[in-house]
Amino acid sequence: MDGLDASVPTISPYRPLSASVATFGALMWSGFRRYATYRQATLAGSFTNIVFGFLRCYVLLAVAAGAAGGLAGGYDRRQLATFVWVGQGLLNVVGIWGWNDLAERIRTGDIAADLLRPVPPVTAYLAADLGRSGYQMLTRFAPPVIVGALVFPLVAPSRWQTVPLFAASVSLAVIGSFGCRYLVNATAYWLGDARGPLMFWTLGSGVLAGLFFPLRLLPEWLTITLWVATPIPGLLQTPLDVLVERDGPALQAGLVALQAIWAVIMVALASLVQRRAERKLVVQGG
């Protein structure tokens, strides 16, 4: 077994940055490849997104039609249609729902395999999630946006900074969403099964992220409180408001900055919870 010699002196945990970037990139690619395996699911998912896009769009346009001056929550009809259709495209990119991999691995004890790798679990899962969102961006973002643009008049950005701000905002939404989902899944370390918290998350995040209706329809004090005190509006409402230019340039950039703060807090919190969990971890099963 000459080829299987046991010498690994070249590998240091205090790795150079380039090696860390290569590891992170490989893990991102694994996330991309995992989702790319299920092409029929991608097609079926896009179809569902489009059907719900029509439902949501007609409801919101009806609300705007009944509102004074045709403005609902400060959005005109074109902004609302854009909010809905781009929101439908982003839903899977941000990936608010449907991720229970970590909770499942904790429940079955397979988390042991994750802990046996030389990469902290939060880093490994974050990389894979960014890969997943990259795949969803390429496949799930465009179909609803194209259908929406064919059927409804949408708004195009008028400020030069809107597009880069939107790109940054979507990236931060993915990271923030990952942090939230990781924390919800991590409750399984203490509860054994995270189905309850995941259900609450599914219900709560849809409302608080602005998926069911734009948060600007709520009283202003409540909207501001939700925005500042929770990370959830940053998952969908912020990128969409940035794109439709709902606010002036200063507030537009300020919202992205707030989103960045929350993204950092959520990932740091996920790392902290992971470390605490490892201290009391009971790996289930023999």
Add this chain to the structure above:
Amino acid sequence: MIEMKDLRKEFTVRVKTGRFRREKRLLAAVDGVSLAIAAGEMVGYIGPNGAGKSTTLKMLTGVLSPSGGEVSVCGLSPVPQRTRLALRIGVVFGQRSQLWWDLPLRESFGLLRHVYRVPAADHESRLRRCRDLLDLDAFMDTPVRQLSLGQRMRGELTAALLHGPEVLFLDEPTIGLDVVSKQAVRSFLGELGQAGDTTLVLTTHDLADIERLCRRLVVIDHGRVVHDGTIEDLHSRYGSRRRLVADLEAPLPPDFALPGATLLAAEADGHRVTFALESIAAGAAVAALVTAAPVRDLSVVEPEIEDVVARLYTDSR
């Protein structure tokens, strides 16, 4: 390479004591295990279900914090230095997968190269070796979810070895495998062990794995070590002996005695006799038997390790 000193792991369990009352009780899964395993050793770590084998392995690999005692693997403290230790050990869980469920083996292996940051040339040579010895080529491009258990286990072994670990922990690697796959896994591990570069710790319920692979056998029950030595030590401790079974044309004379052996059974009106060989060699016993009565058939039966271990498990209860 591996040292454990009075290693303990206690779990809190809640026991129902009344209609609404529950009491917390401490359950010691590992109750003061002290062992030292040298580099290059192949050690079988066995015990009945719930004895504490997997718990020990989880503490050695750093996924479970010990409740007490000391433990060091490759000179590192497993829990606080888990990610550093991960670069130097390999782990195969028979009942869990370390591979990426949706990805083909080839991609999983490529990913592991980056995760463990193995130089491309080392990775290639180790992978080539595993592909040859474990016949992986036929299913390198099959997603892990579509592999049979035997194929997946060969993939798991490869995945655990690609970074050239100093210690390989195997938790029931042959569980659920058919005879051919078991033999493939055993002969692969046998070759790995003979090379002497890798320390191997193997837990299993299949004692044939141990007989084939391990010189040293550690038996654990109720969280305590009840035997630590060679398989031969275990046989001599329990007085397990080889047996001579003979089918005779006619029964032995009533005054026949075989010095150094004990008559265990005489069946079929004395036409089949079984002797336990204590201090007499099999050849001498056969010669004495043949002169006493015409022999139709005979066989020498080796002591069964399973019988000895079953007695050990029962005794330690």
